[in-house]
Amino acid sequence: QKEVEQDPGPLSVPEGAIVSLNCTYSNSAFQYFMWYRQYSRKGPELLMYTYSSGNKEDGRFTAQVDKSSKYISLFIRDSQPSDSATYLCAMSAWSHTGNQFYFGTGTSLTVIP
């Protein structure tokens, strides 16, 4: 079983829709939960991060973490064509060698004008 599971999509939605992206994980030691956005032919960029369980909101984006279910979500409200990208969830756990990062496979999102 992979450390982090993410539905690769692709996901296609009309402009203005609410988008829900999800990841599940198996390692209960994960403490930091991140969402990266990757535009075509670019490197991933950090969108949001959350520590432990709870919600975090930033503009049209909301990140949720449910550690009891080992499930994280990213919601995008009023989606725009500029949101079209691949969204990767990532998680980290502390070890004696430092922070270990694990990425999901990414979900490809297209917002249609």
Next chain:
Amino acid sequence: DTAVSQTPKYLVTQMGNDKSIKCEQNLGHDTMYWYKQDSKKFLKIMFSYNNKELIINETVPNRFSPKSPDKAHLNLHINSLELGDSAVYFCASSQGAGAVYNEQFFGPGTRLTVL
């Protein structure tokens, strides 16, 4: 200012050749990484260096050899290239292995095609 830069951006080469990819970060970070992203967008860590010392070496063929001349640079040398090495290689950096939370900053990627 480019935070994490990689050269070259594109690399097309024949099977069996040896090639290098260079990475530099100007963020003052202590930790640098190499990732491989395949055609299905799966991002897999290959190596991690902290202050020029190797701290993560995932199951990667020994044809891949990272070299860190100083903490701002992490180069990747690949010997005897194979078709399966075709992918996008990303360099990244973060503040340091000792920090509780580390945001990783990624370079633009090097698209390697082995013919």
